Amino acid sequence: xxxxxxxxxxxxxxxxxxxxxxxxxxxxxxxxxxxxxxxxxxxxxxxxxxxxxxxxxxxxxxxxxxxxxxxxxxxxxxxxxxxxxxxxxxxxxxxxxxxxxxxxxxxxxxxxxxxxxxxxxxxxxxxxxxxxxxxxxxxxxxxxxxxxxxxxxxxxxxxxxxxxxxxxxxxxxxxxxxxxxxxxxxxxxxxxxxxxxxxxxxxxxxxxxxxxxxxxxxxxxxxxxxxxxxxxxxxxxxxxxxxxxxxxxxxxxxxxxxxxxxxxxxxxxxxxxxxxxxxxxxxxxxxxxxxxxxxxxxxxxxxx
Amino acid sequence: xxxxxxxxxxxxxxxxxxxxxxxxxxxxxxxxxxxxxxxxxxxxxxxxxxxxxxxxxxxxxxxxxxxxxxxxxxxxxxxxxxxxxxxxxxxxxxxxxxxxxxxxxxxxxxxxxxxxxxxxxxxxxxxxxxxxxxxxxxxxxxxxxxxxxxxxxxxxxxxxxxxxxxxxxxxxxxxxxxxxxxxxxxxxxxxxxxxxxxxxxxxxxxxxxxxxxxxxxxxxxxxxxxxxxxxxxxxxxxxxxxxxxxxxxxxxxxxxxxxxxxxxxxxxxxxxxxxxxxxxxxxx
Numbered sequence: 001x002x003x004x005x006x007x008x009x010x011x012x013x014x015x016x017x018x019x020x021x022x023x024x025x026x027x028x029x030x031x032x033x034x035x036x037x038x039x040x041x042x043x044x045x046x047x048x049x050x051x052x053x054x055x056x057x058x059x060x061x062x063x064x065x066x067x068x069x070x071x072x073x074x075x076x077x078x079x080x081x082x083x084x085x086x087x088x089x090x091x092x093x094x095x096x097x098x099x100x101x102x103x104x105x106x107x108x109x110x111x112x113x114x115x116x117x118x119x120x121x122x123x124x125x126x127x128x129x130x131x132x133x134x135x136x137x138x139x140x141x142x143x144x145x146x147x148x149x150x151x152x153x154x155x156x157x158x159x160x161x162x163x164x165x166x167x168x169x170x171x172x173x174x175x176x177x178x179x180x181x182x183x184x185x186x187x188x189x190x191x192x193x194x195x196x197x198x199x200x201x202x203x204x205x206x207x208x209x210x211x212x213x214x215x216x217x218x219x220x221x222x223x224x225x226x227x228x229x230x231x232x233x234x235x236x237x238x239x240x241x242x243x244x245x246x247x248x249x250x251x252x253x254x255x256x257x258x259x260x261x262x263x264x265x266x267x268x269x270x271x272x273x274x275x276x277x278x279x280x281x282x283x284x285x286x287x288x289x290x291x292x293x294x295x296x297x298x299x300x301x302x303x304x
Numbered sequence: 305x306x307x308x309x310x311x312x313x314x315x316x317x318x319x320x321x322x323x324x325x326x327x328x329x330x331x332x333x334x335x336x337x338x339x340x341x342x343x344x345x346x347x348x349x350x351x352x353x354x355x356x357x358x359x360x361x362x363x364x365x366x367x368x369x370x371x372x373x374x375x376x377x378x379x380x381x382x383x384x385x386x387x388x389x390x391x392x393x394x395x396x397x398x399x400x401x402x403x404x405x406x407x408x409x410x411x412x413x414x415x416x417x418x419x420x421x422x423x424x425x426x427x428x429x430x431x432x433x434x435x436x437x438x439x440x441x442x443x444x445x446x447x448x449x450x451x452x453x454x455x456x457x458x459x460x461x462x463x464x465x466x467x468x469x470x471x472x473x474x475x476x477x478x479x480x481x482x483x484x485x486x487x488x489x490x491x492x493x494x495x496x497x498x499x500x501x502x503x504x505x506x507x508x509x510x511x512x513x514x515x516x517x518x519x520x521x522x523x524x525x526x527x528x529x530x531x532x533x534x535x536x537x538x539x540x541x542x543x544x545x546x547x548x549x550x551x552x553x554x555x556x557x558x559x560x561x562x563x564x565x566x567x568x569x570x571x572x573x574x575x576x577x578x579x580x581x582x583x584x585x586x587x588x
Contacts (some may be wrong), residue, residue: 022585026578027520037386052458061458098323105320114343140541153394156513160565161532163448163539164549165580168561171553177327231309238316261449268452270403280453284444297312304308 062273084278088263094288096259099177099252100245100290103184108238110189115196115234116222117150118291121205128205129212151197158190164284166252180252180259188241195237199230201214239294246290250283259284314417347558354566355559359552370560373548374567381544384462384537387532388469392530393523395470396477402435404482406490406511431558437479442475451540456540465542469533472525480522488514517586524579531575535568545571 046052067076117123123144125135156217166183203226211221253261260283267276323329336344358370368376401407408428445453451466458464493510501509538546545568552560 020585023517023520023582026582030524031387033382034390037383037390041383041387041462041466043379043387043466045463046461047458047463047467052461054461056457066475093326098326101319101323102327102329105316105323120464138428155573155576156569157564159569160534161536163536164546164568167539167550168347168553172347174337174340176333177329181329182550222307235309235312236347245474247444247446251448254448254452264452265451268456271456273456276429277453278455280445283449284441284445287444288440297315300308301312304312 013204059273062271065274065278066272073220081278082286083119084275085282088177089260089279089282092253092258092263093282095177096249096253096261096286097246097282097290099180099257099259100184100242100249102177102187103181104197104238104242104245105184105251106181106187107192107241110185111192112234113195114150114189114193115155115200117146118154119200120144120147120221121201121203122218122226123147123150127218128208128214129256150192154188154190154193154197156188158194160187162187162248162252163255166255166257170255176258177259179255180249180257183252184245184248188245192234192241196230196234199233199237200226203229227288228280232301232304236298239298239301243290243294246287250286266281313394323474323553330332345562346556350558353559354562356563359557359559360555370563374545374563377538377543377545377548377564378571380542381534381538381568382445384466384469384534384544385527385541386467388473388534389523389527389530391470392473392477392526393524395474399474399478400481400485401437401438401440402431403478404485405432406485406488406493408432420476421567428484436482439475439478439482443472444475447472448536448540451537455540460541462542465537465540469530469537473530477523481519483563484515484518484522488518508588521579521583521586524575524582526573528572528579533570556582 026202065077065080067080121128123146125131125139162183165186166179169182170181173182208221208225208230211225216224250260250264253259253263256262260279264276264279264283267273267279355370358367365374408424408431421586447469450471454461454464454468454574488511490511492514493506495507496510534551535545538544539545539550545564549561549564549568552558552564
């Protein structure tokens with residue numbers, strides 16, 4: 001092959017390479033969006049001017065626990081830590097954990113129902129198997145209608161951030177742990193419902209078709225086949241979302257629910273920055289414990 | 305014989321019951337008080353009739369119409385989210401690369417020298433461990449907590465809000481990107497190395513392209529999350545949707561609240577659709 005021929009061949013291969021128009025367009029659109037955001041937004045580099053630096057220095061000074069500002073003493077540091085933990089830290093951390101657990105359990109319950117309705121292969125009148133006499137068009141349309149209505153509901157649930165759900169719910173149900181639990185449950189039901197619906201749609205269909213051919217009803221198929229087949233993947237998502245619930249449950253306290261965030265906000269309002277940072281660090285520890293628990297649980301599920 | 309999965313489900317149920325007991329979740333407390341019921345009734349009555357003009361009787365002269373204001377807030381939400389995600393990518397790409405094993409484990413760039421080998425065995429694992437720890441700390445603190453810390457440290461600054469979102473998102477990017485890089489097939493990299501490519505060429509043409517589509521898809525998904533976070537930052541005084549939503553709710557202008565909610569919904573549904581279509585264009 002001569003040089004020119006090879007050159008031409010390379011050019012032909014390049015021209016005929018598989019291209020995904022939409023993906024390519026999206027990439028460019030996103031990149032230009034990023035540039036636009038930095039140009040159009042009011043993001044002046046104002047973090048390092050005189051006044052802010054003085055502010056920062058004061059802030060960093062106040063991060064040192066106040067009994068230790070005269071000089072470091074291990075016993076004093078220990079007493080300060082234990083004092084904070086026993087006063088409110090530990091109790092608030094456990095409550096945060098409880099809110100996250102309760103919320104994800106509720107979300108899982110609701111989502112397992114919604115994900116069945118959102119799965120097109122199950123909700124259609126001819127589930128997994130074509131009927132000898134095709135159902136009338138309006139029946140088929142009704143099946144699709146259920147699917148799309150469920151999906152729209154799921155979008156609605158997950159589009160509104162937890163924080164806004166909690167903000168709205170507090171003034172309706174009042175200040176207990178419920179607004180936080182419900183807000184997390186609503187948002188995560190939307191996410192788990194979507195993911196669960198995709199799990200059901202991606203299941204191996206042959207065993208399901210076989211059951212249908214044997215005359216099994218939809219609910220029998222769900223109980224005997226879909227549930228055991230989809231459970232592992234669903235549980236993986238369940239634990240992933242629980243990890244984010246722990247993070248979010250901490251933050252929702254800033255709205256006035258007694259989780260860690262409440263005391264963080266409280267310490268900030270009193271400008272006790274040493275306490276504030278300590279509680280943030282406690283939140284980090286809580287998140288790490290949550291990640292660890294979730295990783296163990298996911299391993300158990302995956303190996304089962 | 306009870307399987308492991310049954311144990312997991314039993315454990316979840318037990319944990320749920322404990323949580324309900326510990327957090328004092330009395331179902332009777334769910335029934336709203338008379339005042340709460342009143343709020344709920346008035347709030348949901350406006351669900352299908354969001355406000356198109358201001359509900360306040362004392363209109364501020366010279367204020368732009370409500371819809372213009374809502375779109376402006378959506379625009380600001382978009383600006384904060386876009387700036388934050390691009391900054392998070394700038395942090396997360398190098399950090400994710402350093403917290404993956406592709407650049408040092410298993411002789412990826414085929415360095416032959418004695419010094420290279422020694423460095424790879426001593427320094428590289430340290431850098432790797434440091435990068436992973438840094439990413440974990442960054443993403444373990446929620447973006448709103450970063451925002452609160454930065455508010456205390458710097459005072460009000462739009463850039464600080466962007467950084468507050470970018471730090472935990474950068475940490476999450478680092479974690480996910482490192483996993484994607486580690487899981488991507490290394491065949492191309494091995495072939496390039498055998499053909500004598502330089503370390504940089506191996507990484508740019510052998511390693512990154514195998515993980516690129518998944519990484520882009522994930523970046524899209526995080527952009528959607530950033531829109532939500534950016535909207536919520538409004539509760540801390542930044543001019544995004546959350547700010548106007550909270551103000552209208554506190555003034556009992558429920559129709560306006562629904563307007564802002566629907567604008568937010570549209571913004572996020574659009575991002576959701578975009579990232580979903582993007583992912584499917586790769587799956588097909």
